[in-house]
Amino acid sequence: SASAVIFATMSDPSGFITTPPSTFVKVVGTSREDLNGLVCVAVQYNAGTGRYIVQMLPGQASNAPRPGEAAGAAAAARAAGGSAAAAGLSFKPENLVQASAMDKVKAQATFAMHEAKRFVNSPDTKEKMRRMYTSLDQRLPPQVKPEYVGIGALIVLFIVIRIVGFSKLVLLTSLVLMLGMILMPDIQAGFTDPSILASRFPDRLRENIAKATGYTSLTKKQAMIGFGLFMFFALK
Numbered sequence: 001s002a003s004a005v006i007f008a009t010m011s012d013p014s015g016f017i018t019t020p021p022s023t024f025v026k027v028v029g030t031s032r033e034d035l036n037g038l039v040c041v042a043v044q045y046n047a048g049t050g051r052y053i054v055q056m057l058p059g060q061a062s063n064a065p066r067p068g069e070a071a072g073a074a075a076a077a078r079a080a081g082g083s084a085a086a087a088g089l090s091f092k093p094e095n096l097v098q099a100s101a102m103d104k105v106k107a108q109a110t111f112a113m114h115e116a117k118r119f120v121n122s123p124d125t126k127e128k129m130r131r132m133y134t135s136l137d138q139r140l141p142p143q144v145k146p147e148y149v150g151i152g153a154l155i156v157l158f159i160v161i162r163i164v165g166f167s168k169l170v171l172l173t174s175l176v177l178m179l180g181m182i183l184m185p186d187i188q189a190g191f192t193d194p195s196i197l198a199s200r201f202p203d204r205l206r207e208n209i210a211k212a213t214g215y216t217s218l219t220k221k222q223a224m225i226g227f228g229l230f231m232f233f234a235l236k
Contacts, residue, residue, distance in 0.1 A: 012045050014093045016045070017043075021042060023041065023042045023214065024042075024107065024214060026097050026100075027091060028096070028097055029095050035089075038056055039060065039103050040056045040057065040089070043055050051090040052092075052093060053089075053090045054090065057108075057111045058114045059110045059115075060111075101212075104213060108211060108212045112181040116181065116184070119188060182205055182208050183201060183204055185204065186204065202221075203220060206222075209223050
């Protein structure tokens with residue numbers, strides 16, 4: 001797995017490169033504070049330049065390189081001790097360390113939030129929301145507007161908070177959001193049937209745990225057992 005003992009070679013001095021790329025690394029020791037601490041995936045080692053090419057996870061920094069900013073990114077990265085490459089940024093081995101489990105979790109959470117915001121703000125999602133609003137408006141009695149339903153939902157939410165407590169509600173909401181983030185690729189792909197989403201959940205769960213921790217040898221059964229234990233202690 002990617003978290004196994006690191007073996008260094010001339011073509012991979014820090015032992016970061018895997019096939020497919022799955023080793024999370026953290027940028028350290030550059031002169032750019034906006035680059036230091038970013039978590040990336042090690043993609044390739046260029047023996048000619050003596051640098052690792054890395055791919056940054058979207059959403060970590062507002063000033064991370066974007067399309068059309070390659071020249072500026074190159075100059076900035078060179079000044080900081082790295083350089084820009086076609087696949088992302090590249091850094092000297094001494095400017096990269098293997099990311100800790102907490103670093104991976106934080107980066108994955110940031111990436112998930114970035115993808116969620118992108119999904120919510122996409123024209124397609126807005127159009128679907130408009131259709132849902134129109135459909136709900138047509139189903140409701142003439143004197144009842146969707147806004148009234150929203151107000152009623154807020155009142156119910158307040159009552160639930162009073163009954164179960166705010167902390168438990170936040171926990172339950174977080175768990176629901178976590179499930180949504182895990183299944184987001186399938187939802188975006190158009191799968192909405194609960195039975196289909198349930199059947200695909202073990203694979204998505206294993207993929208997310210592997211990306212967050214580097215344990216790529218994890219099986220679906222192990223992932224589901226771990227998820228079950230997490231849910232048990234979280235809801236206890």
